[in-house]
Amino acid sequence: MEYLVSAADRAAFKRCRRQWDFAATARRCLSPVRRTTYDLDRALRDALAVYYFPGMWDWDAAIVLPLVTKALDNALGRQREALGADPPDWQATLDRAHLLLERYFSWAPTVDRFSPIRVETDFDAIVPDPADPEHGLVGPGGGGIHYTGRIDLLAIDEYDRYWVVRHRVLDEPFPTMEQLVLEEDSVAACWAWGRFYDGMEVAGTIYNELSPRSTEGSPRNQRLPERRRGGIPQHEPSGGGRGVSSPRRIYVKGRPAETTDRISHIEGNGLRRTVIRRNNAEIHMAGAQLAEEILDMVHPDLHVYPSPTPAHCSACAFVAPCLAVHENRDVEPxxxxxxxxxxAIEIERGRLGGTPFGVGRGWVPGSGSAE
Structure with missing residues (x-):
């Protein structure tokens, strides 16, 4: 039997082992029956999956932007249903999300310097044994260990380099550049994608951060940008003379860029785009560290204990059973x-994508040019 470790499982294991024990796929694999709060980050990522959908990248803004707004409404609507009784903060949450998305509509064309290839795409990578990289790690019962997760966006730039793009909504100050450089999930996704699609070289990570807080006026009722996309349209050739939307090689390595800056970023009106180049050694190290952590997870003498902090516990969905364990009460009821x-496979209603190669322009790695 295969042993699956998701990006969320890994984060939970490092944050609090008791939470991980309740929620991880290979442990109890539990989730709350009912939602308790809105997830604005998830809703905005659903909307941006439509905004960056490869098949619509060249479409007129007047057609696409209403579809993006509808995707946001649908995502929040599903969350509202999951909350049960009509929440009192529904309209405030909806207005807040719309204002943030409208700010993004005005800002994104000025900073996008890529063309989308995949949105909301799952990956599944076999984790190698650190002691014998030619073979995979083996979990309890003798099954192989797989690292699974999802990338918000896979993009290609004008130099034919591939980037893993992460969208996130932060209701707090943006993290420092040092924190982004050390951020694990996105670098591990670069490593996993390179193993999932053998031979693809990922140039680095792009962080697309949105904050509901803004120091500038709302762009509501502003005229839509004449050109919705900045940078590389799908049907214009890149610098190498090849249409950006049609990767035709199994082994993909981009050309050197004109700039060698490790980090670049632009920020304004509660929005920030940060580009971080990741070299092969850094990406390889991320995979090696992941393997070492998974060895801890599957160790037969693993100790499960909580790591309570105000920040962790306030957002944890397992506070009630954790308190029961702490007070030596029966947790099962x-x-x-x-x-x-x-x-094992949870279908997300309304989600764009859902299979590794089920979205975009019909291209499957190794199958030739896109249709």
Missing amino acids: ILEADYRKRP
Whole structure:
């Protein structure tokens, strides 16, 4: 039986082992029966998946932007249903999300310097054994260990280099450049994507950060930008004379760029775009560190303990059963009443994508040019 470790499982293991024990795919695999709050980050990522959908990248803004707004409404609507009774903050949440998205509509064409290839795409990478990289790690029961996750956006720039793009909404100050350089999930995604699609070289990570806080006026009712996309349209050739939307090589390595800056960023009106180049050694090290951490997760003598902090516990969905364990009470009635076992494959209603090569322009790695 295969042992699956998701990016969320890894983060939970490092944050709090008790939370990880409740939620991880290879442990209890539980999730709350009912949502308790809105997830603005998830809703905006659903909307941006439509904004950057490769098949519509060249479409007119007047057609695409209403579809993006509708995707946002649908995503928040599904969350509203999951919350049960009509929440009192529904309209405020909806208005807040719309204002943030409208600011993004005005800003993105000035900073986008790529063409989208994949949105909301899952990956599944076999984790190598650190002691014998030619073979995969083996989990409990003798099955192979796989690292799974999802990238918000895979993009290609004018130099034919591939980038993993991460969207996120932060209701707090933007992290420092040092924090972004050390951020693990996105670098691990670069490593995993290179193994998932053998031979593809990822140039680095792009962080697309949005904050509901803005020091400038709202762009509501402003005229839509004449050209929705900045940088590279799908049907214009890149510097190498090849249409950016049609990767035709199994082994993809971009050309050297004119700039060798390690980090570049632009910020304004509660929005920030940060580009960080990642070299091969850094990406390889991310995979090696992941393997070492997974060895800890599958160790037969693993100790499970909590790591309580105000920041972690305030957002944790397992506070009630954690308190029961802490107070030596029976936790099973709480789990049975308020949590459910997640299915192995959970279909997300309304999600754009859902399979590794089910979206975009019909291109599957190794199949030749896009249709």
